[in-house]
Amino acid sequence: MATRMTRQRQxxxxxxxxxxxxxxxxxIYLDVRQKDPRISRGTxxxxxxxxxxxxxxxxxxxxxxxxxxxxxxxxCHMFCTGCGAVEDAPIPYQQxxxxxxxxxxxxxxxxxxxxxxxLCPACLAKAAESAPTN
Amino acid sequence: MATRMTRQRQxxxxxxxxxxxxxxxxxIYLDVRQKDPRISRGTxxxxxxxxxxxxxxxxxxxxxxxxxxxxxxxxCHMFCTGCGAVEDAPIPYQQxxxxxxxxxxxxxxxxxxxxxxxLCPACLAKAAESAPTN
DNA sequence: ATGGGTGCAAAGTGTTTGCAAGTAT
DNA sequence: ATACTTGCAAACACTTTGCACCCAT
Numbered sequence: 001m002a003t004r005m006t007r008q009r010q011x012x013x014x015x016x017x018x019x020x021x022x023x024x025x026x027x028i029y030l031d032v033r034q035k036d037p038r039i040s041r042g043t044x045x046x047x048x049x050x051x052x053x054x055x056x057x058x059x060x061x062x063x064x065x066x067x068x069x070x071x072x073x074x075x076c077h078m079f080c081t082g083c084g085a086v087e088d089a090p091i092p093y094q095q096x097x098x099x100x101x102x103x104x105x106x107x108x109x110x111x112x113x114x115x116x117x118x119l120c121p122a123c124l125a126k127a128a129e130s131a132p133t134n
Numbered sequence: 135m136a137t138r139m140t141r142q143r144q145x146x147x148x149x150x151x152x153x154x155x156x157x158x159x160x161x162i163y164l165d166v167r168q169k170d171p172r173i174s175r176g177t178x179x180x181x182x183x184x185x186x187x188x189x190x191x192x193x194x195x196x197x198x199x200x201x202x203x204x205x206x207x208x209x210c211h212m213f214c215t216g217c218g219a220v221e222d223a224p225i226p227y228q229q230x231x232x233x234x235x236x237x238x239x240x241x242x243x244x245x246x247x248x249x250x251x252x253l254c255p256a257c258l259a260k261a262a263e264s265a266p267t268n
Numbered sequence: 269a270t271g272g273g274t275g276c277a278a279a280g281t282g283t284t285t286g287c288a289a290g291t292a293t
Numbered sequence: 294a295t296a297c298t299t300g301c302a303a304a305c306a307c308t309t310t311g312c313a314c315c316c317a318t
Contacts, residue, residue: 097250101224101225109251113248116246138271138272174275180274183309
């Protein structure tokens with residue numbers, strides 16, 4: 001199962017790398033569409049899956065939809081419950097937790113995923129506007 | 135919007151509480167079906183959503199599907215990438231991280247969710263069987 | 269009594285897949 | 294040349310919703 005670098009796959013990879021906001025499959029579809037109006041959603045999904053398997057990009061799961069990330073190292077994410085924005089968190093990945101969790105459960109722990117939830121600064125400002133601090 | 139405790143809602147709540155394996159909506163549907171063969175999936179979804187809003191149960195998002203949890207305090211989860219099992223992790227919830235993430239990003243952080251991924255003991259044993267250590 | 273809740277079935281999302289034709293290697 | 298990929302559309306799994314009837318308060 002040798003894998004080929006097709007024009008479409010390259011476009012998908014480029015599109016993920018061109019964004020820093022952890023796009024969803026459909027974001028990628030819309031971006032790639034601009035460069036190749038004939039590409040199909042099936043191709044986007046297939047290629048995202050293949051690129052994740054190959055380790056070229058990473059899969060981030062947040063409430064609402066799957067997102068993709070160009071950063072390959074383990075790291076935590078912020079998720080805005082207001083607008084759905086996703087960004088990297090300024091919190092170090094705690095590898096020793098994987099060992100502790102493994103020791104405590106008997107699991108062969110590969111990694112952990114941490115997502116912080118809350119309102120991003122923009123949504124906070126919007127909330128303050130509509131419901132001012134009386 | 136006063137909320138009523140109907141027979142169906144009680145059945146859904148009981149079903150979540152009766153399980154310790156973090157059931158999916160469909161698991162609950164199948165369980166409740168045994169006690170009330172006329173309940174519909176729509177009712178299950180509606181009630182799970184309402185119970186989560188009310189804070190009676192908690193929503194856990196893992197790769198594959200949404201799960202529900204009777205434990206209301208913040209805690210981490212283990213997810214088996216082999217069989218999809220979910221269980222509580224023996225790792226303390228680090229509240230100070232929420233503050234650190236908030237300080238570093240300007241988010242109003244509510245909480246974080248951490249999921250450890252790996253193979254559970256049962257899947258590990260199965261894997262060892264089919265691919266013995268030569 | 270009355271407005272929230274229910275069952276049912278249809279409609280949505282987001283994602284996957286079968287197939288014949290196209291193309292990277 | 295060969296078998297991996299593609300576009301398309303149909304199929305899927307999971308979840309939400311519109312509607313008329315029902316029942317907890």
